Amino acid sequence: MKKRPREPKPLLPFLASATGPALIKHLASCNTTVRSQSLRLLQSWLASESEQLSDSDIKKLWKGLFYCLWHADKTPNQLALINRLTNLFLSLQPSLSLEFFRGFLVTLRREWPGIDRLRLDKFYLLIRRFVKALFELMRLKKWDVDVLGEYLGVLENDGFLAEDKLQGMG
Numbered sequence: 001m002k003k004r005p006r007e008p009k010p011l012l013p014f015l016a017s018a019t020g021p022a023l024i025k026h027l028a029s030c031n032t033t034v035r036s037q038s039l040r041l042l043q044s045w046l047a048s049e050s051e052q053l054s055d056s057d058i059k060k061l062w063k064g065l066f067y068c069l070w071h072a073d074k075t076p077n078q079l080a081l082i083n084r085l086t087n088l089f090l091s092l093q094p095s096l097s098l099e100f101f102r103g104f105l106v107t108l109r110r111e112w113p114g115i116d117r118l119r120l121d122k123f124y125l126l127i128r129r130f131v132k133a134l135f136e137l138m139r140l141k142k143w144d145v146d147v148l149g150e151y152l153g154v155l156e157n158d159g160f161l162a163e164d165k166l167q168g169m170g
Helices: 020-027 032-048 055-071 075-091 094-114 120-140 145-160
Strands: none
Touching: 020 032, 020 055, 032 055, 032 075, 055 075, 055 094, 055 120, 075 094, 075 120, 094 120, 094 145, 120 145
């Protein structure tokens, strides 16, 4: 018997108009359906976004995404979410993807001390997949020296040699 292709579920009524802070709160929701639909809404919004977001908006967005992964239980759900995040990173406009990557690094450094041992593996996987996506992005950009320099600068300044007071443990 042939299966019919699944149509995406309609958005929950309160999510249809969610923007900004409300959307970020929904990303960090305990409810799996709300998180999933919020992520879908975020993906469509970011894909159409052509201008750069502010630094504080990216940090807020990544805090919501961090807790979206925090609440994801069971390995298949975690893998699916991490794949969606890395695919989102690869699909963004160049300047937005650079800020998205910077927000990823800053958020992990900020939230790292609070990750318990039971959730550590999923965040290690997120880091590994983001590094893999970074190499994939460089391959797609044909290892352009300027693009490579921008991302290495972000890694250096916001990851390895950051001058903020956040603990980079681990």
